[in-house]
Amino acid sequence: MRHDVKDLRLAKAGQQRIEWAGNQMPVLDQIRRRFLKEKPLKGQRLSVCLHVTTETANLAIALRDGGAQVVVCASNPLSTQDDVAAALVDRYGADVYAINGEDNDSYYGHIYAAVDRHPQVTMDDGADVVGVLHGERSEQLSELIGGTEETTTGVIRLKALEAEGKLGYPILAVNDAKTKHFFDNRYGTGQSTLDGVIRATNVLIAGSRVVVIGYGWCGRGVAMRAKGLGAHVIVCEVDPLRALEALMDGFEVMPAVEAAKVGDIFISVTGDRDAIAGHMFRSRSSRCAPSSRAIGPRTGGRSSCSPTGDW
Numbered sequence: 001m002r003h004d005v006k007d008l009r010l011a012k013a014g015q016q017r018i019e020w021a022g023n024q025m026p027v028l029d030q031i032r033r034r035f036l037k038e039k040p041l042k043g044q045r046l047s048v049c050l051h052v053t054t055e056t057a058n059l060a061i062a063l064r065d066g067g068a069q070v071v072v073c074a075s076n077p078l079s080t081q082d083d084v085a086a087a088l089v090d091r092y093g094a095d096v097y098a099i100n101g102e103d104n105d106s107y108y109g110h111i112y113a114a115v116d117r118h119p120q121v122t123m124d125d126g127a128d129v130v131g132v133l134h135g136e137r138s139e140q141l142s143e144l145i146g147g148t149e150e151t152t153t154g155v156i157r158l159k160a161l162e163a164e165g166k167l168g169y170p171i172l173a174v175n176d177a178k179t180k181h182f183f184d185n186r187y188g189t190g191q192s193t194l195d196g197v198i199r200a201t202n203v204l205i206a207g208s209r210v211v212v213i214g215y216g217w218c219g220r221g222v223a224m225r226a227k228g229l230g231a232h233v234i235v236c237e238v239d240p241l242r243a244l245e246a247l248m249d250g251f252e253v254m255p256a257v258e259a260a261k262v263g264d265i266f267i268s269v270t271g272d273r274d275a276i277a278g279h280m281f282r283s284r285s286s287r288c289a290p291s292s293r294a295i296g297p298r299t300g301g302r303s304s305c306s307p308t309g310d311w
């Protein structure tokens with residue numbers, strides 16, 4: 001089977017949205033046009049494990065136009081846009097394995113399907129393909145030329161592999177680029193996290209006490225946007241310097257167990273699965289407002305999920 005998507009009849013809507021996003025991506029379009037002429041990736045096998053969204057679709061199209069054989073799978077089971085996945089298959093001839101809301105078995109089945117293509121280059125967002133290639137499929141490591149890793153947590157996993165002397169091929173840490181974490185993490189995730197919370201809960205942010213756990217690149221963005229929407233923002237951060245920074249940026253700062261007693265909306269932007277733990281809320285009364293965990297727990301293997309799925 002060359003693809004596994006929800007419904008190919010969604011392709012038309014997906015194509016329209018891919019084209020819309022493409023119009024906002026002029027740099028990629030320039031690269032794609034050069035790729036069309038030069039075919040720098042001719043014959044290369046690429047396994048792309050990213051959020052299956054309109055932006056990734058445009059990236060996959062550019063890589064294909066560069067001559068690569070591209071297979072796409074999801075880096076998050078809840079972020080897949082089914083119409084985009086359908087369009088990639090039906091309108092752009094890509095091989096896609098991704099279905100929104102898929103369970104753990106399907107999610108990993110799709111990652112294995114991408115690894116089955118014997119990639120020479122991998123593109124990861126959370127290091128799930130890399131994890132498989134360094135585990136059950138380690139015999140394929142010698143076929144790899146290189147890869148990319150998008151996100152903070154994936155880079156942490158790669159650095160751990162490197163420290164153990166086990167990293168099997170060179171991988172570019174995209175997240176280390178200033179143009180990534182300064183902007184994508186801070187402003188992109190700042191916006192999309194609040195967007196996800198609002199869509200999922202329909203709460204009014206103004207007047208709410210929004211607890212932001214983690215004051216890294218994403219946390220700064222989330223806190224900034226929540227404040228802009230009129231929230232009273234409380235920051236919880238284990239790094240004392242970052243906690244101080246949050247304080248000086250004008251936020252209330254306190255331990256998460258204390259924030260659990262007073263917060264209305266809880267957003268973990270730590271990469272730590274247990275930053276929001278049930279025991280923290282024992283003392284919370286039944287008037288508890290919607291609690292939302294966004295971004296997140298990216299541990300062990302699979303990335304966590306977002307209400308919008310756009311992260």
Ligand SMILES: NC(=O)c1ccc[n+]([C@@H]2O[C@H](COP(=O)([O-])OP(=O)(O)OC[C@H]3O[C@@H](n4cnc5c(N)ncnc54)[C@H](O)[C@@H]3O)[C@@H](O)[C@H]2O)c1
Binds near residue numbers: 218270
């Ligand atoms: N979905 C997306 O589009 C997207 C984009 C960028 C990053 N991310 C993910 O978001 C997460 C955060 O990324 P980042 O770039 O902000 O990372 P970061 O390392 O800059 O910040 C994380 C912060 O959380 C703090 N922290 C960790 N555990 C904590 C705990 N239990 N309590 C309080 N504070 C804690 C750390 O001290 C650090 O300051 C990562 O998992 C990353 O992979 C997602």
